[in-house]
Amino acid sequence: MAKLKKKVWxxxxxxxxxxxxxxFIIGWYIVNNIxxxxxxxxxxxxxxETEGLYHLDIDKIRIKFIDKIIRFExxxxxxxxxxxxxxxxxxxPKFIYDVDVKAINLEVASIKEIYKEKxxxxxRFELGQPxxxxxxxxxxxxxxxxxxxxxxNNTPLPSFLYGLTLKEVAITNGxxxxxxxxxxxxxxxxxxxxxxxxxxxxxxxxxxxxKSLPHYDDFELSLGHLxxxxxxxxxxxxxxxxNLKDSLLHVDSLFVIPKYSKHTFAYKTKIPFRVELTCxxxxxxxxxxxxxxxxxxxxxxxxxxxxxxxxxYKNKNVPPTPIVKPLFHQIIQQLPMKIDIPxxxxxxxxxxxxxxxxxxxxxxxxxxxxxxxxxxxxxNIVQDKNQYIKVFVHxxxxxxxxxxxxxxxxxxxxNQRFTLTGKATDLNMKEINTMIEPIAHLxxxxxxxxxxxxxxxxxNKTASVEMLLLYNDLEVAVLTSxxxxxxxxxSELANNLILIKDNPKEKQKNRIAVxxxxxxxxxxxFNFLWITLFEGxxxxxxxxxxxxxxxxxxxxxKNKQGSDKKIRKQxxxxxxxxxxxxxxxxxxK
Numbered sequence: 203m204a205k206l207k208k209k210v211w212x213x214x215x216x217x218x219x220x221x222x223x224x225x226f227i228i229g230w231y232i233v234n235n236i237x238x239x240x241x242x243x244x245x246x247x248x249x250x251e252t253e254g255l256y257h258l259d260i261d262k263i264r265i266k267f268i269d270k271i272i273r274f275e276x277x278x279x280x281x282x283x284x285x286x287x288x289x290x291x292x293x294x295p296k297f298i299y300d301v302d303v304k305a306i307n308l309e310v311a312s313i314k315e316i317y318k319e320k321x322x323x324x325x326r327f328e329l330g331q332p333x334x335x336x337x338x339x340x341x342x343x344x345x346x347x348x349x350x351x352x353x354x355n356n357t358p359l360p361s362f363l364y365g366l367t368l369k370e371v372a373i374t375n376g377x378x379x380x381x382x383x384x385x386x387x388x389x390x391x392x393x394x395x396x397x398x399x400x401x402x403x404x405x406x407x408x409x410x411x412x413k414s415l416p417h418y419d420d421f422e423l424s425l426g427h428l429x430x431x432x433x434x435x436x437x438x439x440x441x442x443x444x445n446l447k448d449s450l451l452h453v454d455s456l457f458v459i460p461k462y463s464k465h466t467f468a469y470k471t472k473i474p475f476r477v478e479l480t481c482x483x484x485x486x487x488x489x490x491x492x493x494x495x496x497x498x499x500x501x502x503x504x505x506x507x508x509x510x511x512x513x514x515y516k517n518k519n520v521p522p523t524p525i526v527k528p529l530f531h532q533i534i535q536q537l538p539m540k541i542d543i544p545x546x547x548x549x550x551x552x553x554x555x556x557x558x559x560x561x562x563x564x565x566x567x568x569x570x571x572x573x574x575x576x577x578x579x580x581x582n583i584v585q586d587k588n589q590y591i592k593v594f595v596h597x598x599x600x601x602x603x604x605x606x607x608x609x610x611x612x613x614x615x616x617n618q619r620f621t622l623t624g625k626a627t628d629l630n631m632k633e634i635n636t637m638i639e640p641i642a643h644l645x646x647x648x649x650x651x652x653x654x655x656x657x658x659x660x661x662n663k664t665a666s667v668e669m670l671l672l673y674n675d676l677e678v679a680v681l682t683s684x685x686x687x688x689x690x691x692x693s694e695l696a697n698n699l700i701l702i703k704d705n706p707k708e709k710q711k712n713r714i715a716v717x718x719x720x721x722x723x724x725x726x727x728f729n730f731l732w733i734t735l736f737e738g739x740x741x742x743x744x745x746x747x748x749x750x751x752x753x754x755x756x757x758x759x760k761n762k763q764g765s766d767k768k769i770r771k772q773x774x775x776x777x778x779x780x781x782x783x784x785x786x787x788x789x790x791k
Contacts, residue, residue, distance in 0.1 A: 236265060237262075237263040237264065237265055238263075240263055240265070241260045241263050244258060244260065245257075245258045245259070245260065248279070253285075253289075254282060254285045255281060255282060255285050255286060255289065255295070256279055256280065256281055256282065256299070257279070257280055257282055258277070258278070258279050259276075259277070259278040259279075259280075260274055260275075260276070260277050260278075261275045261276030261277075262274075262275040262276070263275075265313065267313055269309075270309060270310050270311070270312065270313055271307060271308065271309050271310070272307075272308040272310060272313070273305065273306070273307050273308075274303075274305065274306040274307075275304075275305050276303075276304065276305075277301075277302070277303040277306060278301065278302050278303075279299065279300070279301040279302075280300050280301075281298045281299065281300065286298070295339060296338065296339055297336055297337065297338055297339065298336070298337040298339060299334070299335070299336055300334070300335040300336075300337075301332070301333070301334050301335075302332070302333045303329060303330065303331065303332045303333070304330045304331040304332075305328070305329075305330035305331075306327075306328070306329055306330070307326070307327070307328035307330075308322075308324050308326075308327060308328075309324065309325045309326040309327075309328075310322065310323060310324055310325065311323035311324075311325060321366075321367075322366045322367075323366075323367045324366070324367065324368045324369065325369050325370065326369065326370040326371075326372070327368060327370065327371050327372070328372045328373075328374075329371075329372070329373040329374070329376065330374055330375070331374065331375045331376065332373065332376040332377070333376070333377050334376075334377070334378045334379070335378075335379040335381070336378075336379065336380045336381070337381050337382075338380070338381065338382035338389075367405070368403055368405045369402065369403050369404075370400060370401055370402070370403060371398060371399070371400040371403060372398070372399055372400075373396065373397060373398040373399075374397055375395060375396070375397065376393075376395075376396035376397070376398075377392070377393060377394045377395070377396065378392070378393040378396065379391075379392050379393075380392075389430075389431070389432050390430075390431040390432075391428070391429060391430040391431065392427070392428070392429045393425055393427075393428050394425075394426050394427040394428075395424075395425065395426025395427060396423075396424070396425050396426070397422075397423070397424045398422070398423050399420070399421075399422045400418050400420070400421050400422075401418065401419045401420045402418060402419035402420070403416055403417070403418045404416055404417040404418070418446070419447070420445075420446075420447045421444075421445070421446035421447060422443070422444070422445050422446075422447075423442075423443070423444040423445075423446075424441075424442065424443045424444075425439070425441075425442040425443075426440070426441060427439070427440055427441075428440075428442060431461075434460060434461050434462070434467070434471045434473070435458055435459065435460055435461065436458075436459045436460075436461060437456070437457070437458060437459075438456070438457040438459060439453060439455070439456050439457075440453075440454050440455045440456075441453070441454035441455070442454075444489075444491075446491055449487070449488045449489050449490070449491075449502075450485070450486070450487060450488075450489065451484075451485070451486035451489045451502075452484070452485050452486075453481075453483075453484040453485075454482065454483065455480070455481065455482045455483075456479075456480070456481040456482075456484060457478075457479065457480050457481075458477065458478065458479035458480075459478065460476050460477070460478060462476075464476055464515040464517075464556075467515070467517075468517035468519070468520035469520060472520060472523060473520070473522075473523060474516055474517050474518060474519075474520045474521070474522050475514065475515075475516055475522075475726070476514070476515045476516075476517070477512065477513070477514050477515075478511075478512070478513040478514075479510075479511070479512055479513075480509070480510065480511040480512075481507055481509070481510050482507075482508050482509040482510075483506075483507070483508025483509060484505070484506070484507050484508070485505065485506045486502045486504075486505050487502060487503050487504045487505070487506075488502055488503035488504070489501075489502045490502065494539075497540070498538075498539040498540065499539055499540040499541065499542060500539060500540070500541045500542070500543070501540075501541075501542045501543070502542075502543050503543075503544065503545075504543065504544065504545040504546070504547070505543055505545070505546045505547070506546075506547045506549065507546075507547070507548050507549065507551075508549050508550065509549070509550045509551065510548055510550070510551040510552075510573070511551065511552045511553075512551070512552070512553045512554070513553075513554045513556070514553070514554070514555045514556065515556045515557075515558075515565075516555070516556070516557045516558070517558045518557065518558060518559050518560050519558065519560055519561070522724050522725060523724070524724055525724065526723045526724065527723065527724060527725060527726050527727070528727075529620070529662065529727045529730070530609075530611055530620075530727045531591065531611035531612050531613070531620060532615075532662075534580070534581075534582050534591065534611070534613075535582050535613070535615050537582055540581075540582060540583055541580060541581055541582055541583075542580075542581045542583055543577075543580045543581070544578065544579060544580070545576065545577070545578060546576065546577040546580055547575075547576050547577075548573065548574060548575045548576075548577075549574055550572065550573070550574060551572075551573035551574070551575075551597075552569070552570065552571050552572075552573065553569070553570040553573060553597075554567055554568075554569045554570075555567060555568055555569075557637070557641060559640070559641040559642075562640060562641065564640040565640055565641075566636055566637035566638065566639065566640040566641045567636050567637060568599075568600065568634065568636065568637045569599075569600055570597045570598070570599055570605070571597065571598045571600075571601075572596075572597060572598045573595065573596070573597040574595075574596050574597075575593065575594050575595040575596060576593075576594045577591065577592070577593050577594075578591070578592045578593075578594075579591050579592060579613075581613060582613060583613075584613055584614045584615075585613075586613075586614075587614050587616065587617055588614075588617070589612070589613040589614060590610040590611060590612055590613065591610070591611040591612075591613060592608065592609070592610055592611075593607075593608065593609035593610075593611070594606075594607075594608050594609075595607045595608075595609070599626065599629060599633075600630070600633035600634075600636075601630075601633060602628050602629065602630045602633065603626050603627065603628055603629035603630070603633075603651070604626065604627050604628060605624060605625070605626045606624060606625050606626075607622065607623065607624035607625075608622070608623050608624070609621070609622050610622075618661040618662045619659070619660070619661055620659075620660055620661070621657070621658065621659050621660075622656075622657075622658040622660075622731060623656065623657050623658070624654075624655070624656055625653070625654065625655050626651065626653070626654040627651075627652065627653050627654070628650075628651070628652075629650070629651035629654065630649075630650060630651075631646045631648075631649030631650065631651060631673070631676065632646045632647075632648070632649065634646060639681065643680065643681040643682065643683060644678055644679070644680055644681065645678065645679045645681055646676075646677070646678055647677040647678060647679050648675050648676070648677045649673055649674070649675055649676040649677065650673060650674060650675065651671065651672070651673045652672045652673060652674070653670070653671075653672045654669070654670070654671050654672070655669070655670045656668065656669040656670070656735065656738060657669075658731065658734055658735065660721075660730070660734065662721070663720065663721055664718065664719070664720050664721060665718065665719055665721070665730060665731075665734040666716070666717065666718040666734070667716070667717050667718070667734050667735055667737065667738040668714065668715075668716055668738070669714070669715045669716075669717070669735075669738035669739070669741070669742055670712060670713075670714050670715075670742075671705055671715065671738075671739065671742035671743070672705055672706070672712065673704065673705055673743075674703070674704045674705075675703065675704065676701055676702070676703050676704070676743060677697055677701075677703070678693065678696050678697060678701065679693045680692035680693045680696055700744060700745055701743050701744050701745060702743060702744035705742065705743075713742065715738050715739075715741035715742040716738070716741065717734065717735075717736075717737025717738040717739075717740070717741050718734065718737060719733040719734040719736075719737050
C-alpha cells in the first residue's frame with residue numbers, strides 16, 4: 203500500500219512539474235510573442251508617422267510582468283538619407299535626428315492597462331547613456347514654405363500614449379550634439395556627461411511644457427562638459443550643476459576661447475579686438491528657472507565669481523569694422539531678455555590689455571591684478587528714470603598702484619548720463635613703459651604718483667574729466683623707432699619745455715586739470731573712457747593743447763629743414779627768455 207501511494211505521488215508530481223514546464227513554455231512564448239509584437243508595433247509606428255524618413259531599431263525588449271518593468275536594449279533612431287534626398291525639395295525638414303540609447307527602463311503601474319486601456323502610468327523612467335545628434339539643414343535655397351508633416355505635429359505625445367503619467371526620471375551619462383555649421387549662421391554645441399534626477403514628478407499626457415513647469419520634489423541636473431561654438435569664438439564650460447529645489451546653479455569653470463591665435467585673429471576675422479575670458483567657481487543663488495523659461499528673464503538673488511581673467515589683444519593694423527559699438531549700459535539695455543540680479547560679486551580677477559600699434563613689430567601691455575568688486579542693481583527693467591547700475595572695483599595696477607573706482611550706468615535708455623570716479627595711490631610711472639615704449643617710443647625715466655583722483659562724466663556722445671594728479675620727479679625720454687637710443691633733442695624738449703616735473707610745484711597749490719573728448723562711435727566704451735582720461739593726464743603733466751601745437755610746429759619745421767640746428771636755437775632761446783616756456787613761445791609767434 204505504501205509503495206502504491208508512493209507511485210501515485212510520483213506520477214502526480216511528474217504531471218504537476220510537466221504542467222508547470224508547459225505553462226512556463228507557453229508563458230515564455232506568449233511573453234516573447236508580446237515583446238516581438240511591441241517591438242514590431244513601435245518600429246512600424248515610427249516608420250509610418252515619419253513617412254519612412256526615420257527607422258527605429260530595438261535590439262531587445264524585456265517585459266517582466268511580476269516586477270512591472272519594460273526594458274528596451276540598444277534603441278536606435280536614425281534618418282534614411284535615401285528618403286531624405288527624395289523629399290528634400292518638397293518638404294525639406296529643418297532638423298535631422300540621430301538617437302542611440304543603451305537602455306530604457308520603464309517601471310509601470312500596470313502592464314495590462316497598456317494594451318487594454320492604452321494607458322502608460324510610469325512610476326520610474328530610466329534612460330541609460332543616451333546619445334542624441336541634431337543636424338540643422340541649410341534650407342536657404344528652397345523657395346517653398348512647406349515643412350515635413352512630422353514637424354507640423356504639435357501634439358506632445360503620439361496618439362497611442364495619451365494616457366501617459368510620469369513620476370520619476372533618471373538619465374545617466376547622456377550626450378547631446380547640435381550641428382548647424384552648414385547654415386549661414388554657424389552654430390555648434392555639445393553637451394557631455396549629462397545626468398538628470400527628478401523625484402515625485404507630476405506630469406501626464408495633457409501637460410504642456412510651453413505653459414508651465416511640472417510639479418516635483420527634487421530636480422538635479424549635472425553636465426560634465428558643455429561646448430558652444432559660434433562665429434569666431436567658442437564657449438567651453440565644465441562641471442555644471444543645477445538644483446532647482448535649492449535654486450542653486452554652480453559652474454566650476456567657463457572659458458571664452460577665440461578660434462584663431464592673437465597674431466592671426468584680426469587678419470582672418472577683420473576684427474581688431476580679440477578677447478580671452480576665464481571664469482571659475484561661479485555660483486548663482488536663488489536662480490529662477492521658471493522666469494528664464496516663460497518670462498525670458500534671467501532672475502536670481504545674487505551671483506558670485508571666484509576667479510576671473512580677461513586677456514584683450516588689439517591689433518591696430520586692422521581698422522575697426524564701421525559698425526557702431528554700444529556702450530556698457532547699452533549692451534545691458536539691448537539684451538534679448540530681461541535681467542534682474544541685485545548683487546554680483548567678483549572675488550579675484552586679472553585683466554591684461556595688449557596692443558600692437560600700426561607698423562610695429564612689438565606690442566605693449568598693461569595689467570590690473572587682484573581685482574575684486576561688486577555690481578549692484580544689475581538689471582534692464584526700468585523702474586525709475588534716475589535708476590543706475592553701480593559698479594565698485596578695487597585693483598592693483600601693474601605691481602604697485604592701488605586703484606578704487608565707482609561706475610554708475612543708467613538703466614533707462616532715455617537717460618544717457620554715466621559717471622566714473624576713481625582714486626589711485628602709490629603708482630610707479632616707470633611701470634607704464636611696458637605699454638608706451640613699444641607703441642609711442644616714449645619711456646618714463648622717473649616719476650611717482652602719490653595720489654590720483656578723477657571724476658568723469660559722460661553721455662552717448664561726449665565726456666569730460668576733472669583730475670587731480672599729485673606726482674613728483676617726472677622725467678621722460680623720447681626713443682628712436684627701434685627703442686635702442688634716446689633722442690636727445692625731443693627728450694630735452696619734452697622735459698624742459700613741455701612737461702612739468704612736479705605737482706604741486708614747490709610752494710604752489712595743487713594743479714587741477716580738466717579735459718574732454720568726443721566719442722568715436724566705431725570704438726568700444728573702454729576707448730571712450732581712455733581717451734577722456736588721457737586728456738586729463740596730459741593736462742595734469744603740463745602737455746597742454748598749446749604745447750601740443752608748439753611740438754607739431756617744431757617737428758614740421760624739422761622735417762622741412764632736415765636739421766636740428768635751428769630747432770635747438772629756438773629751444774635754447776625759449777629756455778633763456780623765461781622760466782615759463784609757454785609765454786616765450788607765444789611771444790615768438
